[in-house]
Every structure is written in C-alpha cells, then in structure tokens.
Amino acid sequence: MGNVPPVSRACTLVGLIFEGLGLIGLFIAGFFLLNPPQVLINAILEENLPDNQQSLLFFLFDLMGITSVVLGFIVMVVFVINLYLFSGLLKGKFTEEKMKQIALYQAIWGGINLVFNQLTGVLYLVSGIVALNQNDKEQTREGL
Numbered sequence: 010m011g012n013v014p015p016v017s018r019a020c021t022l023v024g025l026i027f028e029g030l031g032l033i034g035l036f037i038a039g040f041f042l043l044n045p046p047q048v049l050i051n052a053i054l055e056e057n058l059p060d061n062q063q064s065l066l067f068f069l070f071d072l073m074g075i076t077s078v079v080l081g082f083i084v085m086v087v088f089v090i091n092l093y094l095f096s097g098l099l100k101g102k103f104t105e106e107k108m109k110q111i112a113l114y115q116a117i118w119g120g121i122n123l124v125f126n127q128l129t130g131v132l133y134l135v136s137g138i139v140a141l142n143q144n145d146k147e148q149t150r151e152g153l
Contacts, residue, residue, distance in 0.1 A: 013099055014143045017136040021095050024132035031126050032088050035081035042074030112140035
C-alpha cells in the first residue's frame, strides 16, 4: 500500500477540512445558543408568550447549547486522532500493515460518520475503501 491512491488522498484531505469546519460550527452554534443575541431575546419577549413557554424556550436554548459544546469536545478528540492518523497515512509514516489498519479504520469511521456528517462520512468511506482495494490489487500482483 506504500503510496496512497490519488482519489483516497483527495477524499481524505477534503474530509479532514470538512470535519474541522463542522467542529468549528458546533462550537459557534453552542456559543450562540448559550448567549442568544439581544435582538432574539427581545423578539421572544415581545411575542406575549406565557411565562412558562418563555422559560421553556430559554431552557431549550441552554440545553441545545450545552449539547453542542459537549458534542464539540467529543468531535474535537476524534478530529485530533483522525488528523494524526490520516496525515501520517498520507505522508507514508506508517508500516504497510499499520497503513492497512488505518485505511480500515477510515472506512469504518466513514460509515459511522454517515449518521452525523454525511459529506465527511462519504469522503472517508470512499477513501478507506479505495485504499484497501489498492492494497489488495498490489498483493495480488506481487503473488503472481
């Protein structure tokens, strides 16, 4: 597997970029949900909603904001791991066996990520499968 196929390389790079942008988006969403702009607060207060509905709405803002921040930290850990593994994969830092394991992890993570971030999931899935298929073709040629 020495060389990562160009399709796999491009999909991995774009996937890492979109995963990083998604991470930034989670933190931005969490910040704005936990600190809604005064204009939004005034609009909610002017709607003449009953007090219990207003407090429920603000509670939901806080809950969604906290959820976004917690998910952001979880995704940040996974992103750092992916950044280390996938950049090492692209630079050829790992042994053949380790590169094969990372490509398999990438394909599995791509499948799992389809639930959360479809674009990144498809990119990682394609990249991992292409890299694994490339490895299988090279082994078949060497065996002949």
